[in-house]
Amino acid sequence: MEQAERKKMRKAIVYASIHHGNTEKLVKSIAEECQVDLIDAVKQSDADLGSYDMIGFASGIYFSKFHQSMLKFAEKNLPDNKKIFLICTYGGSANYRSIEQILNKKHSKVIGKFGCKGYDTFGPFKLVGGIAKGHPDEEDIKNAVEFVKGL
Ligand SMILES: Cc1cc2nc3c(=O)[nH]c(=O)nc-3n(C[C@H](O)[C@H](O)[C@H](O)COP(=O)(O)O)c2cc1C
Incomplete structure (x- = not known):
């Protein structure tokens, strides 16, 4: 996809x-560099996602x-049939299964994952x-921003 076309797509995380x-640090850095709307699922239990072309789910x-x-x-x-990307931060290892089970039911396609x-x-x-002290660090943030830019 051309970059201009990519930019037109409405994205939410x-x-x-x-x-x-940790996860908030990543998504806020992404929002500073990419056109995305951020929705905090802890504070806000409802939102209309119908108008977004791509939706990211990011969690610890x-x-x-x-x-x-x-x-x-x-x-x-x-809503059904959305393009989805997944982001997680973890102490030990990434695990996307819990969210993927829901996405399957909703016929949504995962177009990328970043952890x-x-x-x-x-x-x-x-x-x-503690473990993974200092993470996400500058390198992690840079990689996360590039991941979203490349979607
Ligand atoms: C209650 C609790 C359970 C956790 N369970 C796991 C786990 O099963 N696997 C893992 O890799 N990390 C686990 N972690 C570590 C978190 O995934 C990690 O610190 C993550 O970056 C937290 O993101 P946040 O700061 O955005 O909430 C756990 C942390 C907490 C507080």
Whole structure:
């Protein structure tokens, strides 16, 4: 797709960032460089996504899933047949299954996925000062912005 054509597509990113604001840091940096509307699924449980050409779902990983508020939001507000991209931050490893199960039901196509580490002090990790300290870092942010620009 030509860049001019890409720019015309309306994009939104729905996000849930609870633990350290790791995911929020990424999506806010993306919004500074790309034309996207940000929707905080924790604060806002409803939104009309009908007018968007592409919708991103961005979340930290909690017990191997996207955050419950995000999953509920997608169940409730995502229209069928949308183009979707996924973003997550995680202490250990990415896991997209929870959101993908909802997307399958809604016949939505995932056009890209991006994940990076995010500072994690949950449970025993707190005792050792946390893991993935400093993440997302400059490099992670740069990669996330490029990912969205390339969609
Ligand atoms: C309650 C809780 C559960 C978590 N579970 C996982 C997990 O199953 N796998 C993982 O890789 N990271 C896990 N993490 C780490 C977070 O995914 C990571 O810190 C993420 O960047 C948090 O994003 P946020 O700051 O945007 O909320 C967990 C963190 C918390 C607080």
